[in-house]
Amino acid sequence: MSDESxxxxxxxxxxxxxxxxxxxxDLTVRRGQVVALLGANGSGKSTAVRTIIGQVPxxxxxxxxxxxxxxxxxxWARVGYVPQxxxxxxxxxxxxxxxxxxxxxxxxRFGVLRKADHEAVRRALDLVGMADRAKDSVNALxxxxxxxxxxxxxxxxxxxxxxxxxxxxxxxxxxQEVLAQTLRAQVAAGATVLLVLHELGPLExxxxxxxxxxxxxxxxxxxPPEAVxxxxxxxHDHVHPHAPAGAEPIRTGLLS
Amino acid sequence: xxxxxxxxxxxxxxxxxxxxxxxxxxxIYLVQRRQALMGDGIGHVAMTGVGLGxxxxxSPVWMATLVSVLGAVLMELIRWYGKTRGDIAxxxxxxxxxxxxxxxxxxxxxxxxxxxxxxxxGSLSTVSESDVTAICLLAAFVVLVTxxxxxxxFAVSQDEEFARVTGLPVRALxxxxxVTAAVTVTVAMRVVGLLxxxxxxxxxxxxxxxxxxxxxxxxxxxxxxxxxxxxxGTVTSYxxxxxxxxxxxxxxxxxxxxxxxxxxxxxxxxxxxxxxxxxxxxPAECKIPATRGAADEVGV
Numbered sequence: 379m380s381d382e383s384x385x386x387x388x389x390x391x392x393x394x395x396x397x398x399x400x401x402x403x404d405l406t407v408r409r410g411q412v413v414a415l416l417g418a419n420g421s422g423k424s425t426a427v428r429t430i431i432g433q434v435p436x437x438x439x440x441x442x443x444x445x446x447x448x449x450x451x452x453x454w455a456r457v458g459y460v461p462q463x464x465x466x467x468x469x470x471x472x473x474x475x476x477x478x479x480x481x482x483x484x485x486x487r488f489g490v491l492r493k494a495d496h497e498a499v500r501r502a503l504d505l506v507g508m509a510d511r512a513k514d515s516v517n518a519l520x521x522x523x524x525x526x527x528x529x530x531x532x533x534x535x536x537x538x539x540x541x542x543x544x545x546x547x548x549x550x551x552x553x554q555e556v557l558a559q560t561l562r563a564q565v566a567a568g569a570t571v572l573l574v575l576h577e578l579g580p581l582e583x584x585x586x587x588x589x590x591x592x593x594x595x596x597x598x599x600x601x602p603p604e605a606v607x608x609x610x611x612x613x614h615d616h617v618h619p620h621a622p623a624g625a626e627p628i629r630t631g632l633l634s
Numbered sequence: 635x636x637x638x639x640x641x642x643x644x645x646x647x648x649x650x651x652x653x654x655x656x657x658x659x660x661x662i663y664l665v666q667r668r669q670a671l672m673g674d675g676i677g678h679v680a681m682t683g684v685g686l687g688x689x690x691x692x693s694p695v696w697m698a699t700l701v702s703v704l705g706a707v708l709m710e711l712i713r714w715y716g717k718t719r720g721d722i723a724x725x726x727x728x729x730x731x732x733x734x735x736x737x738x739x740x741x742x743x744x745x746x747x748x749x750x751x752x753x754x755x756g757s758l759s760t761v762s763e764s765d766v767t768a769i770c771l772l773a774a775f776v777v778l779v780t781x782x783x784x785x786x787x788f789a790v791s792q793d794e795e796f797a798r799v800t801g802l803p804v805r806a807l808x809x810x811x812x813v814t815a816a817v818t819v820t821v822a823m824r825v826v827g828l829l830x831x832x833x834x835x836x837x838x839x840x841x842x843x844x845x846x847x848x849x850x851x852x853x854x855x856x857x858x859x860x861x862x863x864x865x866x867g868t869v870t871s872y873x874x875x876x877x878x879x880x881x882x883x884x885x886x887x888x889x890x891x892x893x894x895x896x897x898x899x900x901x902x903x904x905x906x907x908x909x910x911x912x913x914x915x916x917p918a919e920c921k922i923p924a925t926r927g928a929a930d931e932v933g934v
Contacts, residue, residue, distance in 0.1 A: 428795075431795075431798060431799045432798060433795050433798060452801060454799055454800055454801030455800075455801070457799055458799075459795075459796060459799035461793065461795045461796055463793075466793075468666045468667070468668075468791060468792040468793070469665045469666045469667065469668045469670075469791075470662055470665055470666040470839065470843060470849055470852050471843055471846050471847055471848060471849065471852055472788075472792065472848060472849040473847055473848040473849070476788070476848060476849050476850070477792065479785070480785065480788060480789035480792060480793075480796070480797070480800070481796075481800065483785060483786065483789055483797075483800045483801075483802060484799075484800040484801050486785075489783065489784075489785040489786045491785070513847070513848075514847065514908075515846075515847035515848070518847075518908070531796070535800070541799075
């Protein structure tokens with residue numbers, strides 16, 4: 379793990395319809411780290427991710443990707459993004475391969491896919507265990523399989539940084555295991571990962587750092603809590619071991 | 635083929651074929667982004683262009699192209715900035731466009747609503763030499779965009795947010811889609827009429843979907859279907875003396891119903907094949923296990 383910062387947010391503010399959603403977020407993800415962004419519904423975790431990719435405009439602060447200000451960043455092939463979706467389908471039928479191929483466009487010049495690009499698409503499908511469904515319509519897939527297709531689409535460009543917004547939402551147990559396995563392989567190969575999660579779940583062993591948001595502010599930034607006793611619950615109060623004795627535990631608000 | 639001996643029928647058939655290709659070719663992206671009625675909205679805006687054309691004694695086809703392109707860009711801008719709800723903004727353009735058309739044509743010297751009728755419902759037999767030139771140029775533009783940029787347009791229409799992260803110029807591609815749709819509307823205006831344009835953009839795509847699993851096949855079949863119904867409708871209208879625009883649209887809807895009926899047994903066969911391929915994965919019956927496993931634990 380080097381010190382090079384892959385994602386850097388400094389004092390980022392954002393509004394949705396004049397309501398402040400982010401009130402000055404600082405977040406740095408260094409090369410090779412796996413960082414989970416946690417928080418209750420409405421805490422701003424999805425918005426934070428969407429400012430990074432430029433989907434939500436910021437009203438203040440600075441964002442850098444790979445050391446370049448986001449506005450001038452053009453090297454999108456280095457970023458794989460899995461948006462929060464329950465389906466990979468659009469209004470017209472499309473095969474699994476067609477959807478995953480669109481993830482390769484960041485590496486293709488003028489939208490022309492060459493042999494190497496088609497091979498990369500096939501490898502991405504292999505990684506999520508969907509190679510046998512390559513020619514099927516995405517409409518025929520289960521919720522977990524949709525999510526696997528969305529992740530394959532992000533992997534098709536062979537990115538260095540993966541940004542995933544709730545990849546485990548609505549995913550069956552078998553697919554959760556496949557996704558955890560896929561992510562483990564990516565991390566082992568040196569990928570940097572920023573995950574928005576509702577709960578740590580099966581991905582917990584992979585996560586180096588947890589950043590907890592509440593009401594658009596960073597509440598906690600440090601090692602993920604250990605899952606024992608009440609900590610195993612999806613929402614829990616985080617007690618810092620180095621905090622002075624008798625200090626109030628940090629309440630993340632996940633249970634309240 | 636005596637039908638081909640008449641110059642006006644040659645022009646009519648050429649225009650019909652070009653509409654049969656271009657309308658589904660851009661329509662498929664509108665259906666994919668769930669904006670199936672966008673073509674209809676542009677059609678109404680184009681009426682203002684036709685009216686202005688008469689008033690300024692310009693070519694109504696080129697004036698309609700100009701105005702509907704501006705209208706389509708306006709719709710796209712309203713969608714970006716989201717000041718008004720999308721459907722309300724669309725309604726404004728619908729009715730504003732129609733009212734503008736009626737107003738301008740009545741202000742034009744010697745103009746009346748009768749002049750509008752040939753644009754509202756199409757007037758294939760009066761397609762002139764210069765109309766054909768305009769239609770050919772505009773159709774070439776539409777084919778170039780919809781085929782040449784198919785991967786980019788597919789990505790943007792499938793998932794705009796994701797397309798942004800692949801570095802595609804999402805706004806430019808959205809504008810290009812809107813402009814191409816507007817151009818297609820004016821290409822189709824003389825053939826099926828402004829009020830029926832949207833049918834040729836949407837219904838062939840909907841019909842093709844009944845059979846297909848891939849985007850590429852949907853594209854190919856809907857264009858083939860578009861060409862078949864426009865030729866079929868034009869020939870029928872020649873021999874039976876019925877309005878071509880309405881004939882083409884009714885034929886398209888007939889094709890949709892026919893393919894829907896054909897598709898039901900096909901879908902059943904596919905489902906059976908899939909079930910046979912993975913027998914253990916999806917048992918048809920519920921089975922209650924004798925003992926509880928870890929997966930049955932419910933968190934609190």
